[in-house]
Amino acid sequence: MKKIAILGSTGSIGTQTLEVARENGDIEIVGLAAGSNIRLLEEQIREFHPRLAAVWSKEKAKELGERIADTDIRVAAGMDGLLEVSTLADVEILVTAVVGMIGIRPTIEAICAGKDIALANKETLVTAGHIIMPLAKEKQVSILPVDSEHSAIFQSLQGNESRAVHKILLTASGGPFRGKKEEDLLDIRVEDALKHPNWSMGQKITIDSSTMVNKGLEVIEAKWLFGVDVDRVQVVVQPQSIIHSMVEYVDGAVMAQLGTPDMKLPIQYALYYPKRRDLPGERVDFWSLGKLDFEKPDMDTFYGLKLAYEAGRAGGSLPTVFNAANERAVRLFLDRQIKYLEIVEIIEDCMQAHQNIENPTLRQILDTEAATYDRINSRR
């Protein structure tokens, strides 16, 4: 039995990870953590019998404790709860599927405790990659990508020398507003932005995909995972989401991973790496597909992607500002407090106002996050 714990078990990636565990039958779930959805967490607890469950909300944690009083499963709360789940004895792999940079401390603690990380939580790597990657090397733990593009890159790197990589071709669907110009985006409603053409995902990443900020975060995520400058990561729009990303080598060979859009493939690949397991589901049918399209991304309209390159190039605390401003702005948009185009305007404003800190410590990253939130609040 492979022993794993999941942060964010009630979300899109979390529930699909549990599906993979259910379908394979040889994964033991030792710990689960969620934000506040204790109804679903209780179902998961009763099915998978973890040793420990954590809930961010202290109130909900108490309520869950009462609801599962008939079991011997312990409930923990808040950041302490997340850290406990991340460092549980015997866990081999921690699946980080929380959304946002709340994942930084649990990820660092898990690495220190020697756990391999199946990483979905890209915001953590974007803001703290300079701490996490060297730490993982020092502790000899693997960071296994779950994000579909990075899994595709990881798969395309197998059997090749990483120093022979010329560049990374990061594919993007282009989201629901591909081909639109700024004037078409003035009155976008939350409902419109939540309609992704190819993937069904959590709300925050779905909005990020529509602004292409998600692709920007992924450019920086690729920089850390694969040790390349952001200028060697080229975004290619591939509207059918069949090619999940590619690697171009120095001899001009391009290796890619293709498949129907299904997050269970990258999740399962990360959990069983380097082995491949059966995975039922739709297959690519090239006869009916007929063709694949490619486009250059429109970085003038979707300039959040351009800002991500700037942040990734500068490094330091600027990617934290990019990410934190986006996290807060997306929240405000989902709460219908700001207009769609203000999301990226807010990111740009916060980045312009920031004094970059080189090689920030964890404390400085968290302070930068707080200062970014303060700036956004004070302007409202």
Ligand code: NDP
């Ligand atoms: P969801 O919003 O669907 O799920 C987020 C999960 O995190 C939920 O279980 C939520 O709990 C939990 N959570 C949120 N805040 C806290 C907290 N403070 N403490 C503990 N748990 C918390 O997100 P996704 O699954 O879509 O995304 C998760 C991560 O994976 C993101 O970083 C995203 O960018 C990345 N990713 C997602 C993909 C996808 O297909 N969904 C693809 C590639 C990457 P609750 O339900 O109780 O609120």
Ligand code: MG
């Ligand atoms: Mg992705």
